[in-house]
Every structure is written in structure tokens, then in C-alpha cells.
Amino acid sequence: MKTTLLCALLTTLLCTSCARSRCELWEDTKTCGRYVNKGMRSLMGQHVDSREYVAYYEQWDEGTAQSELDYVPLTSSDQTQTLAMQEYASSSKESPGDPGSKLPGIDGFTTPSGKLAELFKNIRFNTDSYSITGSETVASLHKIANYLASHPDKYVFVEGHADERGAAAYNLALGSRRANAVRAFLIQNGANPDQLFTISYGVERPLDFAHMEESWQKNRRAQFKIFVR
Amino acid sequence: MRIFLCLLLLCPLFAEEELIVHLNSQKILTPLYLTPIQNKGGFEQSYVDLLQQVWNFDFANDGSVQLVSKPENVVSLRSVLTKKNLSITLTNPTTGTVHGIENITLSGNLSEDRKILHRLHDTVFETLFHTPGIADTRILYTVRTKKTDSSSNWETTIWESDYDGANAKLLISNGHLCVTPTFVPALDEKRAEHFLYVSYQVGQPKIYVSSLETGIGTRLSFLKGNQLMPQISPTLDKIAFISDVTGNPDLFVQDFSLEKGLLGKPRQIFCAPSAAQGTPTFSPDGKKIAFVSNKDGTPRIYILDIPKPGTPLQQLQPNMISKKTRNNTCPNWSPDGQKIAYSATTAGVRQIWIYDLLTSEEQQLTEGSGHKENPVWAPNSTHLLFDSATDLFMINLNQKKGIKITSGPGEKRFPSWEPLKQKRSI
Numbered sequence: 237m238k239t240t241l242l243c244a245l246l247t248t249l250l251c252t253s254c255a256r257s258r259c260e261l262w263e264d265t266k267t268c269g270r271y272v273n274k275g276m277r278s279l280m281g282q283h284v285d286s287r288e289y290v291a292y293y294e295q296w297d298e299g300t301a302q303s304e305l306d307y308v309p310l311t312s313s314d315q316t317q318t319l320a321m322q323e324y325a326s327s328s329k330e331s332p333g334d335p336g337s338k339l340p341g342i343d344g345f346t347t348p349s350g351k352l353a354e355l356f357k358n359i360r361f362n363t364d365s366y367s368i369t370g371s372e373t374v375a376s377l378h379k380i381a382n383y384l385a386s387h388p389d390k391y392v393f394v395e396g397h398a399d400e401r402g403a404a405a406y407n408l409a410l411g412s413r414r415a416n417a418v419r420a421f422l423i424q425n426g427a428n429p430d431q432l433f434t435i436s437y438g439v440e441r442p443l444d445f446a447h448m449e450e451s452w453q454k455n456r457r458a459q460f461k462i463f464v465r
Numbered sequence: 466m467r468i469f470l471c472l473l474l475l476c477p478l479f480a481e482e483e484l485i486v487h488l489n490s491q492k493i494l495t496p497l498y499l500t501p502i503q504n505k506g507g508f509e510q511s512y513v514d515l516l517q518q519v520w521n522f523d524f525a526n527d528g529s530v531q532l533v534s535k536p537e538n539v540v541s542l543r544s545v546l547t548k549k550n551l552s553i554t555l556t557n558p559t560t561g562t563v564h565g566i567e568n569i570t571l572s573g574n575l576s577e578d579r580k581i582l583h584r585l586h587d588t589v590f591e592t593l594f595h596t597p598g599i600a601d602t603r604i605l606y607t608v609r610t611k612k613t614d615s616s617s618n619w620e621t622t623i624w625e626s627d628y629d630g631a632n633a634k635l636l637i638s639n640g641h642l643c644v645t646p647t648f649v650p651a652l653d654e655k656r657a658e659h660f661l662y663v664s665y666q667v668g669q670p671k672i673y674v675s676s677l678e679t680g681i682g683t684r685l686s687f688l689k690g691n692q693l694m695p696q697i698s699p700t701l702d703k704i705a706f707i708s709d710v711t712g713n714p715d716l717f718v719q720d721f722s723l724e725k726g727l728l729g730k731p732r733q734i735f736c737a738p739s740a741a742q743g744t745p746t747f748s749p750d751g752k753k754i755a756f757v758s759n760k761d762g763t764p765r766i767y768i769l770d771i772p773k774p775g776t777p778l779q780q781l782q783p784n785m786i787s788k789k790t791r792n793n794t795c796p797n798w799s800p801d802g803q804k805i806a807y808s809a810t811t812a813g814v815r816q817i818w819i820y821d822l823l824t825s826e827e828q829q830l831t832e833g834s835g836h837k838e839n840p841v842w843a844p845n846s847t848h849l850l851f852d853s854a855t856d857l858f859m860i861n862l863n864q865k866k867g868i869k870i871t872s873g874p875g876e877k878r879f880p881s882w883e884p885l886k887q888k889r890s891i
Contacts, residue, residue: 305730306687307708307733308774310736310777310781311775311778327690328689331690332667332668332669333668335687341667342668345668366741393668402792403792403794403795403808403815405694405743405744405795405838405839406743409743409744410741412693412741413713413714415709420712435669435670436714440644
């Protein structure tokens, strides 16, 4: 009798604990299928993007899957570890000025004037830095992010500039880093990535041509250009 | 205790001395007596004097010859110009050999005749040293000038010239910024016919390819975002560049074919959290890339084995090679694969340094005031070009004196030296 009761109890427990909805079962099957597929492709020497990377891009557009990326990203070997690139903002759908783009190149964007000039103030940086610091700067960027969130017809180029003291080639990379830091901040605070583009000028377009600290401070900047569609 | 304190005080002196290091000359310069070109009619003497200047420059700066004023017991080169035909005789008293070339016809056009003299130099050089000369090579560079309109913008143009800065020819001038031109090496038997560059003509910087003949640029990459600093592998099968398509300036490579252009998708091969990557340069076998990154603080030079597709980020192990100085930028790998030149801030001034891959040593090549950057190697892995202030300078490891090779208005920057695969006949 005791044995019969024990068997019945175990059977009940096993049956209920293993019970899964059809959805869960389908998801598990898909996951299993992905890993088998990934393993087979890896064995064949083919590149496989991490799911985390794709998931990151899907937060803005579910249609932007890995197959649509126009480059092959680095992947992480550890599925739990965030890829270095995931801290940055996703790229926009448009490439201004390119064939097929509905947006003009930067020549079609204008320097903000009037009230917008007050809003889109230049963002300054410390030497060899791309950190956004200072309560005024942060407040200014919050206002810009709010404005862009409420004006989806506005498109903005963020220009990254450097002062003359660094090497010209390195400053092109630094300018890109600065512009992207501002873009990422704006996106994190509500702007749509499709509204924001970056351009790096390095030392090529200084605001102030003097060779002194005050001038260099002005030249280490992110600057904005606007287009209204 | 006192002895210890004395040693402690002396330490900075030794440290100071360590910074002032120069590469030892790789070889002793060969004395050569260059006779003045003997003019037997055909050209004005003033024209012959100009030819003589070209001849003198080539030999005085080739890194292997030291011009001497007396012909006794040294190699001598005698030149005779009969009407428009130049004949040269090379005499080596040590080996007892005499070489001659007869009746090379000069045109009277200095641009053309300069090229002939450069080729003659390289022929003499190869006869003496059994290695190709570099006088008959070309260089590319940009010239930045301020626009004359009311805007505060600059315009950048791309120029080609002989290795000594002469025969400058405008290649690209479209009113937009253009930076970092670089030769596309030719297939075995030919000279370079194309070059890559970055232009801002659609707004964001993009990679273009242009013929050296026509100067008409064609967009090479349609990747989104900023693309910067393209370099082509000496094996001609891939290009490396910096792109911020990921939201950060990262290192990319893409397969390349001289006939078909770019192939497949660009591949991100290195990124680091909150770090900027820049100025990639390939090893001669195309398997490694040296580049700049500030991932560990100040910008340093790293070497990375180009990873196979699918290699996870955690397996990438870039090796930092520049440790003595800060703000290291613009590495350039020598064609012999043994050295990497780069620019590094030294006592507040950007100087050219060289990393020796055989000994893992860093040595300072230049000194003096004036920032120096963008070093590029000549095909012989002995000469370098770099930009400083508003001009380009040439230097070689055996003579170590920077020679200004450009002049005129505008800032000349981002030099590229034509790679060579085969000597050319006169």
C-alpha cells in the first residue's frame, strides 16, 4: 500500500513539474535549434553573431536583424557577458547624402539660429577626453534630447572636433568618439537614433585659430547642424 | 643611507639620458665622387646646373652614399652631356670595375629629365649596392589651405609628386576635405595606378578610390557612419579602416580585389570599451595590423593578429609595443617587416620613434622643436617621410637629418610613399 502511494505521489510530481505550455515548448525547441545550427555553422567555419548583439539592435527596430547589418560585428564568447559595443547607441537607418537616402548630406543641414541656437549650444570637452561632464552640459543635452523627442521631423548632425595639439590622424578618431558620446547621451535620454548622425572633423575645422589654451578649449567641441524634413 | 639617497638623486639623470637615443647607422656610407656634368653643348649651362642639383640631391640623400670633394681612391661617377645625350661612367677602384651607360637622350623638359636622372641614380645605386634605389618613386600628400570665402573652413587637396617633392601634380580638388591618401600597390610588373583616400564630399567621411592618371574618385565603401584612415594590405587582398558604424571608432577589415574592389561585408576586428582606435597599418605579409588605441589610457601602438571570422572578442590579444612615451600615434610598418615608425610625444614635442620588431626596442629618430607626425616608410625601409609644421620632410636611418622636400603655401600632411615591386629600366 505504501509503495503504491509513493509511486502515485512521484508520478504526480513528475507529471506536474515537467508540464510546459506549448509556447514554452516551442521556445525551447527554437533555442535548441539555434544552438545546433550555430554549432554546425561554426564547425563549417562560418561566422555567427551573438544573440545579445542582435537583441540590442532589436530594441529600436525589430526589423533590424543581423542579416541586415552591413558589417560583421565582433561577438562575445561568453553569452552572459555584454559586448563592448553594446554601450553605444545603434546606428541610424539613414545615411545622409548617400544614394537612396531621403536626407541630404551635411551641406543640407544648417547651423541652428534664433531660439534653436540657444538650445543647441556647443558641448566642450577636456583635453584628449570624450566624457560629458558638468551639470550645465548635462542639462543642455537633456533639453536637446527632449526637443528631439518631441520634434521627430528634426534631424541633427553632431560634429566632433579637436584642438590642434594632438596628432591630426588621431584627432579624427577622437572627434568621432566625441560626436558619438554626445549622440549616445541624447539617445539614452529619449532621442530617436534615426534623428542623429555623427561626423568627425578632428582638427580640420577650428572655431578659433589662436594658439592658446582659451582657443583650444573652444575647439574641443561637439557642434550641431539641423535639418527639418 | 647617504649612498642610497645619492643614488636616488642620480636616478633622474640616467632616466633623462635614456630618452636621448639614436639609431646606430646600419652601414657605413660609401664615399662617392660625383663629377660635375660635363656640358659639351646642346643645353644652356643654367639648365645643366639644374640637372646637376637633381643629381646631387639624389646621391646626397640616398642613405648609402657620402659625396666627397676629391676623387682619390673612391667610387667616382663621371657624366658627359654631348648635345642632348647623357653618358655616365661609374668607376670603382676597390673592385677595379667600370660600368657605363651611353647616350641617354634628354628632352630639355626639366620635369621629364628629372625622372630620367632619378632612374639613372637608381641604376647606379643598384649597381653599387645590389638593392633598388628609391629616387624613381612618387609620393602622395594632402595640402590644406584656408578657403578664400567668408567661411572659416579649410579646403584640402591631394597631390602627387616625385619623391623629392618636385613635379607636384594636383590630383583631387573638389572643394571638400580630403585626408589620408594611400597608394594601392600594383600587381607584380607595374607601378601603382590607384590610390585610396577619405573625402567629406557627401558629408560624412567616406573611402574613395581614384586613378593616379585621372584623379577621378569613386566611392569604394557604402557603409554607414564615418569611415577613416584606409590602408590596403601589401598582399592586396584586404583593406583596414576605422569606422564608427557601431557607435565607436573601431577597427575594421574588408576583403579587397584589385579588379572587383571591396568584397563581402566589412568585419569589425577590434573594439574596446570607451576607446578610440585609429591609423591601422598592415604587416608586409598582411596577417597583422598595428594600430593606435587609447584603451589603456594615453594612445599607444598595438599589434593585433588579424582574427579569423567568428573569433570572439575575448580571444583578441593586441600587444602594446610603445611603452616609453605617451600620445603615440600614426604607426607605419616598414616594407621589410622589421620596424614600425610612429609619432610620440617626447618632452612635449611629437617626435618620430621607431620600434624594432627584432629587438623589441623603441628608439627616437628625430629631435628638435616642431611636432612631427604621420611617418611613412619608403620601399627600401630606410627612408621615411613625415610632416612637420607646414611641410614634408625626408629622413633616412643612416643620415638622420631631416630634409624639407616641399615648399609653397598650405599645410602638407598625410604623406604616402609609392610601394615598389620591381626595378624599372631606363
